[in-house]
Amino acid sequence: EVQVVESGGGLIQPGGSLRLSCTTSGFTVTGNHMTWVRQAPGKGLEYVSVLYGRGNPYYADSVKGRFTFFRDSANNTLYLQMNSLRADDSAVYYCARVRGADYYYGVDVWGQGTTVTVSS
Amino acid sequence: DIQMTQSPSSLSASVGDRVTITCRTSQSIRNYLNWYQQKPGKAPRLLIFGAGSLQSGVPSRFSASGSGTEFTLSISSLQPEDFGTYYCQQSYTIPLFGPGTKVDIK
Numbered sequence: 001e002v003q004v005v006e007s008g009g010g011l012i013q014p015g016g017s018l019r020l021s022c023t024t025s026g027f028t029v030t031g032n033h034m035t036w037v038r039q040a041p042g043k044g045l046e047y048v049s050v051l052y053g054r055g056n057p058y059y060a061d062s063v064k065g066r067f068t069f070f071r072d073s074a075n076n077t078l079y080l081q082m083n084s085l086r087a088d089d090s091a092v093y094y095c096a097r098v099r100g101a102d103y104y105y106g107v108d109v110w111g112q113g114t115t116v117t118v119s120s
Numbered sequence: 121d122i123q124m125t126q127s128p129s130s131l132s133a134s135v136g137d138r139v140t141i142t143c144r145t146s147q148s149i150r151n152y153l154n155w156y157q158q159k160p161g162k163a164p165r166l167l168i169f170g171a172g173s174l175q176s177g178v179p180s181r182f183s184a185s186g187s188g189t190e191f192t193l194s195i196s197s198l199q200p201e202d203f204g205t206y207y208c209q210q211s212y213t214i215p216l217f218g219p220g221t222k223v224d225i226k
Contacts, residue, residue: 035215037164045156045207045217053151076200094163103211106154110163120180 002026009114022095143208154211
């Protein structure tokens with residue numbers, strides 16, 4: 001079964017760091033582009049980052065320089081390292097698979113999300 | 121940066137009604153437009169990619185069209201399970217999402 005499962009969310013103080021994990025099954029992370037999308041409470045969807053199959057990541061301006069998206073190919077697991085967290089980073093973070101060669105084909109496999117709350 | 125709008129922001133319709141949601145972009149994105157449905161507390165679900173292609177497993181009552189800067193998502197006969205928020209997403213540049221359209225069943 002094709003599946004994505006996130007973990008690692010929690011309550012963290014402003015300025016702190018957190019690492020989210022994304023475990024996949026049914027497909028390889030090196031053969032697919034993967035993305036993180038977040039959703040603040042009561043708000044819409046926001047693109048965070050994409051990691052292309054070749055391994056090069058891109059980031060939204062709002063997280064550039066603070067977040068790092070990388071993978072462990074051997075374990076088919078991806079990570080989002082989040083540093084210098086701010087209150088406006090509080091959200092449900094979804095890990096998901098980009099369908100096909102690029103975003104033109106949409107994002108078709110989503111995890112259930114993991115909640116990050118940045119608060120003192 | 122490309123700006124995206126959706127209209128209406130919310131709607132309430134009866135079972136069996138035809139529902140249409142519009143997504144507009146500030147510049148042409150050709151047909152690089154996807155549609156998602158999200159229910160409360162759940163992850164989004166891909167409905168349409170490439171402006172008009174139905175994702176596998178999505179009921180045929182969903183359809184979409186458009187190109188350039190104006191796009192529409194239609195539900196031909198609204199069903200009770202179609203409640204939720206619908207988002208468009210442009211994939212021409214940075215994959216931005218529209219603000220969403222909340223659909224309620226009367």
